[in-house]
Amino acid sequence: MTNLVLFGPPGAGKGTQASILKEKYQLVHISTGDVFRYNIKNETELGKSAKSYMDKGQLVPDQVTIDMLKAEVEGNEGAKGFIFDGFPRTRAQAEALGEFLASKGEEVDAMIALEVEDEVLVQRLLERGKTSGRPDDADESVIRERIKVYYEETAILKEYYKKDDKYYGVDGVGSVKEITERLSAVIDKLI
């Protein structure tokens, strides 16, 4: 299996690239944000518990997120591998993912990060908010909170994967195609 973590701050372009890469490499794309939004739309218990955090730009609690992620992986038996998008976002999530994959004789092969400056992120998210219908994109203070949470809780994962030589940084500014090419150059060396 090939298991990739697509990493980067909110608005870095993870979702856009993951949808392209999953086709190209025949991997299953799991976006924790998308799964939460699906649950909110369908008014499930999970959706109800996630919504209040998401609307404020905060992280959904680890245990809820980890259980959901495991269920998504379990639901895709026979997959050639996964692209994890938006997960892990905390050290506890990274540890849980490692243990979970190890229990299946698998591992995270690489974390590939899209690197984009903060001000570019804010502009992209505000632009996306005009059409995405996402409440967390419509409000600049929520966007800034998400970026702050990223630096406080998520950015440390760079070191976490770096120590195992699994971290790859890619410039996230350019055309969608250019960025796909940069990511593919990393992935092609792994598989």
Ligand SMILES: Nc1ncnc2c1ncn2[C@@H]1O[C@H](COP(=O)(O)OP(=O)(O)O)[C@@H](O)[C@H]1O
């Ligand atoms: N791994 C996660 N842990 C906790 N909360 C998460 C996780 N993934 C997504 N969320 C919640 O969903 C929101 C939206 O996530 P996402 O769709 O990945 O958007 P973005 O990265 O553009 O902010 C996050 O702000 C957070 O509240």
